[in-house]
Amino acid sequence: MTFPETNLLTCRACPRLVAFRESVATAKRKQYADWTYWGKPVPGYGDRQATWMIVGLAPAAHGGNRTGRVFTGDKSASFLFKHLFQSGLSNLPDSIERNDGLILRQGYMTAVLKCVPPQDKPQAVELAQCRPYFTRELETLTNVKLILALGRIAFNGVLTYYQTRFPIKKRDFPFQHDGINELPDGKVLVSSYHPSPRNVNTHRLTSEMFLSVLARCKEVIC
Numbered sequence: 600m601t602f603p604e605t606n607l608l609t610c611r612a613c614p615r616l617v618a619f620r621e622s623v624a625t626a627k628r629k630q631y632a633d634w635t636y637w638g639k640p641v642p643g644y645g646d647r648q649a650t651w652m653i654v655g656l657a658p659a660a661h662g663g664n665r666t667g668r669v670f671t672g673d674k675s676a677s678f679l680f681k682h683l684f685q686s687g688l689s690n691l692p693d694s695i696e697r698n699d700g701l702i703l704r705q706g707y708m709t710a711v712l713k714c715v716p717p718q719d720k721p722q723a724v725e726l727a728q729c730r731p732y733f734t735r736e737l738e739t740l741t742n743v744k745l746i747l748a749l750g751r752i753a754f755n756g757v758l759t760y761y762q763t764r765f766p767i768k769k770r771d772f773p774f775q776h777d778g779i780n781e782l783p784d785g786k787v788l789v790s791s792y793h794p795s796p797r798n799v800n801t802h803r804l805t806s807e808m809f810l811s812v813l814a815r816c817k818e819v820i821c
């Protein structure tokens with residue numbers, strides 16, 4: 600299920616991102632010419648009783664921004680769900696579109712930024728503007744024991760939230776692939792390289808590496 604983010608879906612607080620998400624939705628990629636793109640902020644998705652959550656950077660231009668569900672309909676999603684399925688954490692081996700019946704087993708996925716940024720590069724002001732939505736998710740999902748951050752910006756986004764509530768210093772939480780940190784409220788923060796085509800195609804992130812990260816996560820949540 601998606602969160603009933605009433606004001607999220609109509610949010611236009613970041614002019615640059617609003618213009619970009621809508622221009623992508625209008626221009627479309629040739630192979631998706633018959634799609635009506637979502638073209639709006641993309642809410643998180645999953646189980647409200649989730650014990651674990653995945654956090655990414657933002658919806659992808661022709662993935663989440665097309666389908667309306669985060670980590671859905673692009674190569675990053677396919678890589679992610681191939682391995683979540685192998686690890687027993689999802690019921691399907693791919694995430695294709697909003698009505699595909701995908702279930703995260705006691706899990707939830709979201710992004711720190713709800714609109715696609717040009718070249719996947721958000722500005723600091725945009726991340727700050729969007730933070731209340733991510734904060735609401737973190738504070739609503741009270742059963743979460745583990746957060747898996749995919750990429751440095753997602754990792755930083757989680758730490759920024761904790762920095763506003765606890766006297767922590769980000770330098771004590773260095774980002775590294777397959778890193779594990781205990782957060783001040785007892786949750787575990789695991790970090791991984793993002794499963795982007797760039798990282799996967801260059802073998803910066805391999806199946807073996809990602810399965811190892813998921814095995815580490817399962818040790819915490821199972």
Ligand code: SF4
Pocket residue numbers: 607610611612613616617640712713714725728729730
């Ligand atoms: S990125 Fe967040 S704050 Fe900015 S327009 Fe999208 S939903 Fe609103």
